[in-house]
Amino acid sequence: MLLEFKAKNYKSFKNELVFSLTPAPKQKGLDYSILKEKIGNKIYKGLCSAVIYGPNASGKTNIIGAMDTFKSIVLRGNIRNAEENGNPNAASYRLELIPNYTGKYAEPVCFSIKFTSNGLLIEYSFSADLGTFLDSDYRRKILSEKLSINNNLIFSRDTGLQIHSLDPIEDFLVNEFEKNADSAKALAISNLNDEELFLMNGFKHLFSSYLVSQISDWLENKFIIMYQANAIRLMRKFSDTSKNSIYVEETINDAVSYFGIKSNTLGYIVKDDNKEAQLCSLLNIDDKNVALPAIFFESYGTIRFVNLFPLIAIALANGCTLVVDEFDASIHPMALMNIINIFHNDEININRAQLVFNTHNPIFLNGNLYRRDEIKFVDRDESTHLSNHYSLSDFGVGKSGTRKHQDYMKHYFVDRYGAIKNVDFTPIFKEIISQKDEV
Numbered sequence: 001m002l003l004e005f006k007a008k009n010y011k012s013f014k015n016e017l018v019f020s021l022t023p024a025p026k027q028k029g030l031d032y033s034i035l036k037e038k039i040g041n042k043i044y045k046g047l048c049s050a051v052i053y054g055p056n057a058s059g060k061t062n063i064i065g066a067m068d069t070f071k072s073i074v075l076r077g078n079i080r081n082a083e084e085n086g087n088p089n090a091a092s093y094r095l096e097l098i099p100n101y102t103g104k105y106a107e108p109v110c111f112s113i114k115f116t117s118n119g120l121l122i123e124y125s126f127s128a129d130l131g132t133f134l135d136s137d138y139r140r141k142i143l144s145e146k147l148s149i150n151n152n153l154i155f156s157r158d159t160g161l162q163i164h165s166l167d168p169i170e171d172f173l174v175n176e177f178e179k180n181a182d183s184a185k186a187l188a189i190s191n192l193n194d195e196e197l198f199l200m201n202g203f204k205h206l207f208s209s210y211l212v213s214q215i216s217d218w219l220e221n222k223f224i225i226m227y228q229a230n231a232i233r234l235m236r237k238f239s240d241t242s243k244n245s246i247y248v249e250e251t252i253n254d255a256v257s258y259f260g261i262k263s264n265t266l267g268y269i270v271k272d273d274n275k276e277a278q279l280c281s282l283l284n285i286d287d288k289n290v291a292l293p294a295i296f297f298e299s300y301g302t303i304r305f306v307n308l309f310p311l312i313a314i315a316l317a318n319g320c321t322l323v324v325d326e327f328d329a330s331i332h333p334m335a336l337m338n339i340i341n342i343f344h345n346d347e348i349n350i351n352r353a354q355l356v357f358n359t360h361n362p363i364f365l366n367g368n369l370y371r372r373d374e375i376k377f378v379d380r381d382e383s384t385h386l387s388n389h390y391s392l393s394d395f396g397v398g399k400s401g402t403r404k405h406q407d408y409m410k411h412y413f414v415d416r417y418g419a420i421k422n423v424d425f426t427p428i429f430k431e432i433i434s435q436k437d438e439v
Contacts, residue, residue, distance in 0.1 A: 001035055001046045001116045001352045002223070002321040006125075007066040008110035011091070012059040012380065012387040014100040016110070019063055021047045021354060024373035024393040032344050033371050035352040037116050040150060044116055047374050048343050052358035053365070053412070054378035055421035059387030060358040061228070063378065064325050065089050068225045069098065070111040075219055077200030078193075079128050079140045089227040095140070101133040102385065108143055115321075117218045123148040124215065126197060141194040147203070149211065157198055161189050163207075172210040222320040224311060248282070255309050259335060261302060266294065279306060301330035312339060312355075319351030327357030340369065365408040372402055377419035392417065 001021075008016040023034055023045050035046045054060045072092035076082055082093040091097040098109050112125035126145040131138025145157040152168035155161065163185050166173065177184065188202040204212040248267040256266055264284075268277035269291055281297040283290045294303055308324070308331075315322040328336050342348050343355045358378075364370060373393040380387050395402045395417070402408070412420060 001037055001044070001319070002113075002354060003044065003046050003116065004112075004114040005067055005070075006110070006112040007063075007070070008127075009100055009103070009107050010066040010069070010098055010109060010111075011062045011100060012385065013062060013066065013389070014102065014107075014386050015388070017063065017066065017387075017389050019067075019376070019389065020373075020391070021050060021356075023047060023371075024391065027371055027373050027393055029367075030344070030371045032346045033374060035349075035354070037352060039116060039119055039121050044121060046116075046352070046354065047371070048349060048353070049340060049355045049370070050357075050374045050376055051364045051370060052356070052376040052378060053360075053362075054358070054419040055380070055423075056360075058378045058380040058419065058421075059389075060378045061325050062387060063389065064225060064227055064323055064358065065091060066111070067223070067323055068092055068227050069095075070113065071219050071223055071225060073111075074124075074197065074200065075216060078196045079130065079142065080195055081136070087227070094136075095130050096134050096136040096138070099130055099133045100386070103132055106131045106135075106138070115218060115223075117214055117222070120211075120214060121148075121150050122215060122218075124199065126199075142197065145198055147199055155198065155203060157192070161192055161198060163188070166207070169208060169211060172208045174207065174209060177207070222318060224315060224320050224322045226308075226311070226322075226324045228325050251313070252306060252309065256302070256306060259302070259305055261298070264297070266298075266306060267291070279303065299330075301332070304330050305335070315353045315355070316342070316349060316351065319353050321354040321356065324355075324357040326359065327355075328359050328361050333361060333363050337363075337369070340364070344369075362409045362412060365412055367405055367408060375408065377417055379419040 003020070003022050005019045006016060007013055010017070033048050035048050037044050037046075052060050052063065068087070068089045069092045072082070072087070072089075073079060073095075079095060081095055084090075084093060087093065099107065106129055108127045109130050110125070110127040112123070114121070114123045116122070124147050127143045129138075129141045129143055131140065143158070145155075147154045149169055153164045154166065154169060155163050166177075166181075184206040188198070188206050191202060192198060193201065199212060199215070248265060253265055265282040267280055267282050269280045270277050279294040280291045281294050283292065283297070294306075308327075311322060311324075314320060340355065343353060365375065371393075372395075373391050375392040376389065377392070378387055378389050392402055392408065402411070411417060
């Protein structure tokens with residue numbers, strides 16, 4: 001369960017971004033949106049969802065990109081560039097794209113995350129000197145790094161490396177660690193690499209592979225980030241396949257039937273030896289079964305729903321945090337509202353799954369659907385071009401604040417909350433038409 005994510009000097013967020021999924025104080029109502037997990041003697045609470053609003057180019061996608069970039073860096077364990085891997089978020093593998101482009105001098109890039117996993121409260125952060133924007137030849141360096149488990153500081157790194165009390169994680173240490181504790185600490189300090197995260201290297205091999213596996217497993221399998229709506233394409237593979245085989249999944253077709261497709265069946269066809277399947281439409285024409293690539297027959301919204309639905313199912317079944325850029329693109333609001341309500345349904349969402357997405361659709365600005373701390377905004381300063389993130393709950397509840405039963409949509413469009421921009425293309429089209437008349 002994600003509780004908090006922070007980033008600083010990531011693209012348009014030059015100042016610190018604090019994205020919180022911890023319930024804000026003094027927020028009443030919609031208690032089914034609150035997830036709970038007991039760790040030790042303390043109960044930690046998290047929000048099951050959040051929706052992010054803001055005008056185009058405000059920085060909404062940069063929040064999701066920052067999460068994706070952080071995840072990629074930690075999983076590979078270093079701040080060197082990686083090979084291009086098809087990820088539409090280029091900053092995840094070309095780190096010179098991370099620093100805010102207005103900076104004349106190198107400033108630290110900082111990331112921090114706080115989440116729960118298998119009875120552990122995990123807090124991890126690091127900062128790095130990546131140089132200035134587009135400086136690919138810069139000699140990069142990890143400036144700081146910190147790991148806390150259940151509110152106990154395990155290690156910290158700044159000018160050097162400090163191993164703090166390991167008593168809180170004694171059950172997770174590598175075999176016979178006590179016999180080799182002094183040598184392990186000395187080896188860790190002497191082999192610290194400026195470009196490598198200690199967590200994924202020295203700490204993993206010398207101290208606790210178990211803890212690192214808990215962190216990496218959560219990041220890889222339970223922190224699902226879909227960056228850019230048009231990039232969502234589920235890659236399906238089937239074992240023991242034969243060429244030109246067609247596979248039909250009942251769950252997907254049941255979901256598509258509720259979605260509105262009843263005239264045909266969707267399946268996957270395997271055409272080559274790598275067993276990667278292609279989505280297709282199965283039709284019966286003149287008593288003959290015909291398989292067509294889905295892109296020839298289905299709408300973009302249908303294809304996108306088919307690619308997205310399994311991720312939603314995985315998130316709910318496994319208690320994942322699903323973060324989607326433009327979740328609502330090309331999908332009817334009623335289908336989206338139902339999915340959101342399922343995440344809010346504490347009888348179905350028993351595994352503490354979370355859904356976070358950005359949108360331009362004002363239909364979700366509804367106090368009966370979302371708590372005020374679940375509604376997020378991103379605004380961008382016209383003069384500095386820097387992004388600012390805040391929640392509806394930050395406005396308080398007084399005369400200048402918000403109340404549960406207020407019309408959030410109305411107040412948003414009259415610019416009470418910011419994160420909206422008046423757009424008028426009239427002068428441009430007047431100029432285009434006048435130029436045509438002159439010709």
